[in-house]
Amino acid sequence: MITTEREKLQSNDSEYLSLGITPGGVPRTTVGIPWEATAHAFNMRTPKVYLAPEDLADEEIMVLLESYKVIGCYIWAPLDDYGFLARFQDLEDINIKNGDAIRDLEFLSGLFECRMLYLQNAKLKNLNEIVDVKKNSKAMFGCLRCIGLDNCEVEDLSVFDTEKVSFSEFLVWKPEGSNEGDRWRVVSAGKRRYYEYKE
Numbered sequence: 655m656i657t658t659e660r661e662k663l664q665s666n667d668s669e670y671l672s673l674g675i676t677p678g679g680v681p682r683t684t685v686g687i688p689w690e691a692t693a694h695a696f697n698m699r700t701p702k703v704y705l706a707p708e709d710l711a712d713e714e715i716m717v718l719l720e721s722y723k724v725i726g727c728y729i730w731a732p733l734d735d736y737g738f739l740a741r742f743q744d745l746e747d748i749n750i751k752n753g754d755a756i757r758d759l760e761f762l763s764g765l766f767e768c769r770m771l772y773l774q775n776a777k778l779k780n781l782n783e784i785v786d787v788k789k790n791s792k793a794m795f796g797c798l799r800c801i802g803l804d805n806c807e808v809e810d811l812s813v814f815d816t817e818k819v820s821f822s823e824f825l826v827w828k829p830e831g832s833n834e835g836d837r838w839r840v841v842s843a844g845k846r847r848y849y850e851y852k853e
Contacts, residue, residue, distance in 0.1 A: 655679050655709045663703045663718060671719070672726030672747075674701030675733070679709065685728060688749075688772050688802040689823055690845055697769065699726025699747035707731045710738050729753075736761045743767070750774060759783035762798075766791035772802035780810040785817045796822075805829065814840040821846075829853050 655663075656679050663671075676682060681704045687695045709715050716738070724742035732752040739748065739761040748765075749772040750756070756776035762768065762783050771784070784798055791797030799822040806826075824843035828834055828850055835848040 655705055655712075655715060659704045663715075666703070666722065669723050670744075671722040671724050672699040672702050673719070673724060673728070674704040675707060675710075675727070675729045675731050676704055677706070677731045679704050679706030682730070685749075688804075688825065689770070689800055690825070690847070691823060694770065694800050694823060697747070698749075701726065701728050707733055716741065740764060746770070748772070750776075762787050766797055768798055769796065770800040770802075771798055772804070773806055774804040776803075776806045778806060778808045780813060781808060782813050785813050785819050788819050789817070799823070801825070803827070811837060811840050814842070818842075820844075823847075825849070827851060 659679055659681065674682060685700045687698065689695050705715070720741060723744040725744050726747040727739060727742065727745060728749040730751045732754060734755050736750070736756060737760070739745065740763060743764060745765050745768050747770045748768060751774045753773050754775045756773065756778070758778065759781070760783060766787060784801065788798050801821055801823070802825045804827045819842070821841065821843040823845045824841045826838050826848045830850045830852050832850055838846065838848050
């Protein structure tokens with residue numbers, strides 16, 4: 655963890671904290687907004703303190719983080735394991751770029767306050783964990799209202815045939831020529847969008 659970020663973490667005067675994880679723990683100057691609704695963009699929990707991937711193995715840092723209510727986590731560095739997210743039960747906003755190692759969404763288990771989830775490059779069997787967390791949450795403002803899947807592979811969407819759940823935004827981006835738009839119609843959402851982009 656670079657010195658300036660450690661100082662920010664140690665001197666944070668709020669009970670709330672949002673994290674960024676980048677190669678080397680270097681702060682970013684910009685954060686992309688995936689959501690279409692202005693209200694959702696305003697509810698993003700963009701980072702205040704930045705970590706490097708190796709900081710996640712430092713128990714002293716993790717214990718210090720757990721003394722706060724961590725409400726946002728933005729991850730740009732590729733990681734091998736995302737299970738640490740389950741330690742932060744107050745998370746409201748999770749944004750994962752370069753999530754090539756993600757094969758399931760077990761890290762969502764128990765994150766009943768999480769409103770927004772953006773994933774890039776995950777390879778998933780299904781989205782059952784998203785539905786389970788939504789159904790079991792009693793969050794006042796709704797759980798997992800906004801889902802963004804950027805170049806993610808999802809084998810099975812049948813859970814949306816059998817379970818009645820709805821989203822405020824459910825956005826899917828795929829490379830040009832993927833032709834998957836029809837299969838995502840099974841998802842119920844106020845704004846369900848399917849986009850294809852040139853690589």
